Amino acid sequence: NAGVTQTPKFQVLKTGQSMTLQCAQDMNHNSMYWYRQDPGMGLRLIYYSASEGTTDKGEVPNGYNVSRLNKREFSLRLESAAPSQTSVYFCASSDDSGYTFGSGTRLTVV
Amino acid sequence: DQQVKQNSPSLSVQEGRISILNCDYTNSMFDYFLWYKKYPAEGPTFLISISSIKDKNEDGRFTVFLNKSAKHLSLHIVPSQPGDSAVYFCAASAIDGQNFVFGPGTRLSVLP
Numbered sequence: 001n002a003g004v005t006q007t008p009k010f011q012v013l014k015t016g017q018s019m020t021l022q023c024a025q026d027m028n029h030n031s032m033y034w035y036r037q038d039p040g041m042g043l044r045l046i047y048y049s050a051s052e053g054t055t056d057k058g059e060v061p062n063g064y065n066v067s068r069l070n071k072r073e074f075s076l077r078l079e080s081a082a083p084s085q086t087s088v089y090f091c092a093s094s095d096d097s098g099y100t101f102g103s104g105t106r107l108t109v110v
Numbered sequence: 111d112q113q114v115k116q117n118s119p120s121l122s123v124q125e126g127r128i129s130i131l132n133c134d135y136t137n138s139m140f141d142y143f144l145w146y147k148k149y150p151a152e153g154p155t156f157l158i159s160i161s162s163i164k165d166k167n168e169d170g171r172f173t174v175f176l177n178k179s180a181k182h183l184s185l186h187i188v189p190s191q192p193g194d195s196a197v198y199f200c201a202a203s204a205i206d207g208q209n210f211v212f213g214p215g216t217r218l219s220v221l222p
Binding site: 004035040041042043044045048058090092098099100101102103104 | 114116119144146151152153154155156159199201209210211212213214215
C-alpha cells in the first residue's frame, strides 16, 4: 500500500549508543518531516526537508541529524542517545492537501 | 509558548451524543488548519481540514468550525461512535501550507 514506511517499530538503546531511523515514502511528495511525540507535548518537529537535497531544523533539533538521501527517503540519526530522547518518533511526508504519517518508532534510551 | 493549544487533555462522551473538541492558536498568520486522529500504536491520520476563507467545513459526521477573530476552531462529531475513541490533534499552518504546528492533542473516549 502507498504511504510512509518507518523502521524499526521498536528500539531500545543504551545511553551513548547511536542509531538511524529510516523513513521512505512512495507518494512522490517533495516534503518530509521527522516529529517526536511526548505526553502532553503533542507532535514536535525535529527536522524537515522541503525538497530533495535540503534539510532544515525544526522546533527540537538538538541531538539529531538528518539525511535526505533522495526524494523517497529521509533518515533521522541519533549520534549519542540520551534518556531525554526516549519518545515515539513519526516520519511524515506532505503535499498540498496535508500530511501522511508513518506508524511510528517507539524508542527507549536506558 | 505553544502556538496551538488544546486545553482539554481528555474528553468523555456518551455514544450517539455530540463530541466537541476545541483548539486555540496564537499566530494570526495561520490560515490553514487540519485535524488528525490517532489510534494507539498507529501514526496520525488526516481527518478534515479548513482554510481561512471558510468558517465551516463538513464531511459526514465531522464538521470543523473556524472563528478567525477569536483564533479558535472546533471539531464536532455527531453522532459519536465508540470507534471515534482516539487522540485528536489540531494543526495549523501559515500560507505556505507546510510546517504545520501541532497542538498537544485531546484524548476522546466515546462510551457505549
